[in-house]
Amino acid sequence: xxxxxxxxxxxxxxxxxxxxxxxxxxxxxxxxxxxxxxxxxxxxxxxxxxxxxxxxxxxxxxxxxxxxxxxxxxxxxxxxxxxxxxxxxxxxxxxxxxxxxxxxxxxxxxxxxxxxxxxxxxxxxxxxxxxxxxxxxxxxxxxxxxxxxxxxxxxxxxxxxxxxxxxxxxxxxxxxxxxxxxxxxxxxxxxxxxxxxxxxxxxxxxxxxxxxxxxxxxxxxxxxxxxxxxxxxxxxxxxxxxxxxxxxxxxxxxxxxxxxxxxxxxxxxxxxxxxxxxxxxxxxxxxx
Amino acid sequence: xxxxxxxxxxxxxxxxxxxxxxxxxxxxxxxxxxxxxxxxxxxxxxxxxxxxxxxxxxxxxxxxxxxxxxxxxxxxxxxxxxxxxxxxxxxxxxxxxxxxxxxxxxxxxxxxxxxxxxxxxxxxxxxxxxxxxxxxxxxxxxxxxxxxxxxxxxxxxxxxxxxxxxxxxxxxxxxxxxxxxxxxxxxxxxxxxxxxxxxxxxxxxxxxxxxxxxxxxxxxxxxxxxxxxxxxxxxxxxxxxxxxxxxxxxxxxxxxxxxxxxxxxxxxxxxxxxxxxxxxxxxxxxxxxxxxxxxxxxxxxxxxxxxx
Numbered sequence: 001x002x003x004x005x006x007x008x009x010x011x012x013x014x015x016x017x018x019x020x021x022x023x024x025x026x027x028x029x030x031x032x033x034x035x036x037x038x039x040x041x042x043x044x045x046x047x048x049x050x051x052x053x054x055x056x057x058x059x060x061x062x063x064x065x066x067x068x069x070x071x072x073x074x075x076x077x078x079x080x081x082x083x084x085x086x087x088x089x090x091x092x093x094x095x096x097x098x099x100x101x102x103x104x105x106x107x108x109x110x111x112x113x114x115x116x117x118x119x120x121x122x123x124x125x126x127x128x129x130x131x132x133x134x135x136x137x138x139x140x141x142x143x144x145x146x147x148x149x150x151x152x153x154x155x156x157x158x159x160x161x162x163x164x165x166x167x168x169x170x171x172x173x174x175x176x177x178x179x180x181x182x183x184x185x186x187x188x189x190x191x192x193x194x195x196x197x198x199x200x201x202x203x204x205x206x207x208x209x210x211x212x213x214x215x216x217x218x219x220x221x222x223x224x225x226x227x228x229x230x231x232x233x234x235x236x237x238x239x240x241x242x243x244x245x246x247x248x249x250x251x252x253x254x255x256x257x258x259x260x261x262x263x264x265x266x267x268x269x270x271x272x273x274x275x276x277x278x279x280x281x282x283x284x285x286x287x288x
Numbered sequence: 289x290x291x292x293x294x295x296x297x298x299x300x301x302x303x304x305x306x307x308x309x310x311x312x313x314x315x316x317x318x319x320x321x322x323x324x325x326x327x328x329x330x331x332x333x334x335x336x337x338x339x340x341x342x343x344x345x346x347x348x349x350x351x352x353x354x355x356x357x358x359x360x361x362x363x364x365x366x367x368x369x370x371x372x373x374x375x376x377x378x379x380x381x382x383x384x385x386x387x388x389x390x391x392x393x394x395x396x397x398x399x400x401x402x403x404x405x406x407x408x409x410x411x412x413x414x415x416x417x418x419x420x421x422x423x424x425x426x427x428x429x430x431x432x433x434x435x436x437x438x439x440x441x442x443x444x445x446x447x448x449x450x451x452x453x454x455x456x457x458x459x460x461x462x463x464x465x466x467x468x469x470x471x472x473x474x475x476x477x478x479x480x481x482x483x484x485x486x487x488x489x490x491x492x493x494x495x496x497x498x499x500x501x502x503x504x505x506x507x508x509x510x511x512x513x514x515x516x517x518x519x520x521x522x523x524x525x526x527x528x529x530x531x532x533x534x535x536x537x538x539x540x541x542x543x544x545x546x547x548x549x550x551x552x553x554x555x556x557x558x559x560x561x562x563x564x565x566x567x568x569x570x571x572x573x574x575x576x577x578x579x580x581x582x583x584x585x586x587x588x589x590x591x592x593x594x595x596x
Binding site: 001002004005009012013016086087088090091092093094095096097098285287288 | 343346347348349350366369370372373374376378379380381382384385393394396397398399438441445451
């Protein structure tokens with residue numbers, strides 16, 4: 001009950017942050033507007049409906065990822081420091097609340113907020129793509145019916161692509177991991193330091209394959225190789241959550257997006273739990 | 289378990305480490321105890337270590353040395369927190385909530401069910417005089433109203449020990465008086481109140497015992513009677529018979545004449561009786577006013593002495 005009460009309060013407080021609201025509205029607005037972008041760009045008319053849909057998906061997922069990362073950082077960095085600055089933490093921890101309940105409640109509140117924002121962006125994104133695909137399918141079908149044309153020259157359009165849903169879930173999972181990292185940092189650093197630390201972890205984690213190859217590079221010294229390997233194994237592999245290429249190009253290597261998403265779900269949950277346990281251990285001895 | 293002392297502090301020390309490894313003792317070897325059912329004043333100048341001590345009692349800060357027991361349990365223990373409540377100076381709450389929602393949140397921290405919460409919230413809002421404003425967002429509240437919400441949240445668990453940090457700071461006289469009355473009513477209910485305040489007149493009025501700290505160290509502790517010695521008495525007479533003032537002058541400390549009135553300053557109680565015998569039928573007695581040292585006098589005297 002205590003954890004849930006803290007989580008609910010965190011959600012209510014977070015959703016009222018102006019910066020979060022503005023980012024959400026702008027992102028949703030841009031996703032909807034992307035519908036008209038694809039119609040007006042000249043290359044799409046040359047490449048057909050598939051190119052339009054590809055662009056919509058790429059643009060939408062990219063926007064969601066960008067907005068989500070920013071929201072995760074803004075939300076996460078202030079989770080603990082803001083409670084201390086505002087002094088709300090004093091009256092909470094003076095009640096029969098353990099420190100681990102407080103940390104878990106804050107984390108749960110953060111990932112619930114991210115679920116709400118990602119859900120909103122995801123629904124708009126999927127609806128936009130479905131609308132575009134459905135709009136393209138109708139004229140094609142009427143043309144086929146009227147002229148009796150079959151097969152040659154017509155373009156098959158899939159109105160609902162399940163991979164879009166997997167893509168949105170993967171994006172959410174990476175926000176969850178990022179939030180756990182930022183929460184861990186917020187038990188140690190101030191909000192500003194935490195923001196840059198979180199952003200740095202995201203960038204390095206996103207470039208994990210580069211870090212891995214640096215660890216195996218011929219010219220690198222033994223210490224540098226160990227350093228790159230530690231970074232590769234310790235930091236979350238954010239690039240693995242970003243699969244727009246597989247979404248846009250179904251012929252790409254991932255055979256089953258559902259199974260892949262499930263694997264990444266397990267990875268995200270384990271990583272977030274480890275970060276959470278570490279955050280609890282640090283906060284247990286933190287003076288407020 | 290029943291304990292005679294609500295708070296027992298032994299050798300409590302808090303040293304803040306500086307960047308260069310040097311330490312600053314915010315609280316140094318503090319020893320005192322607060323008995324159950326008393327109102328205990330905790331006073332000291334700014335930076336004396338009052339808030340640091342309170343934070344250690346609540347388990348928000350960890351002592352460098354020494355121990356603090358709250359309701360028989362180590363400071364910060366969950367069982368102790370069930371019996372304790374805390375009202376910080378200028379409490380801040382989540383502004384998007386209204387008073388009812390804030391109290392509902394704090395009630396949930398005590399694992400209260402929905403029915404019990406609803407009943408408790410109504411009762412508390414009524415008690416602090418916010419029954420009509422309970423549904424307004426806190427951002428529309430005045431400082432006094434926020435303080436009332438703070439008091440309400442401190443009363444949720446019907447605590448045995450209440451720790452108040454500057455509860456009347458910045459309040460208007462009405463709100464100030466309400467809080468004073470509340471503290472006195474808590475004593476009538478057998479509660480223990482640990483009151484840290486700069487309002488020395490409040491402390492003097494409501495507290496049974498007082499501890500004065502300065503630069504992290506306990507300077508003085510005791511009951512009001514023990515700390516504040518009886519002062520002199522001023523006896524005012526009029527129309528004294530010829531020669532009476534001359535007879536009184538060697539007996540009293542000081543004589544001041546204003547028109548047909550004479551003020552006699554007397555130090556001891558015994559002398560007061562002697563003077564009253566001497567003036568009988570020889571002058572009109574206007575008034576006998578015993579003067580007592582105030583807590584403010586004592587506080588200023590102690591702090592100045594320590595600073596010397």
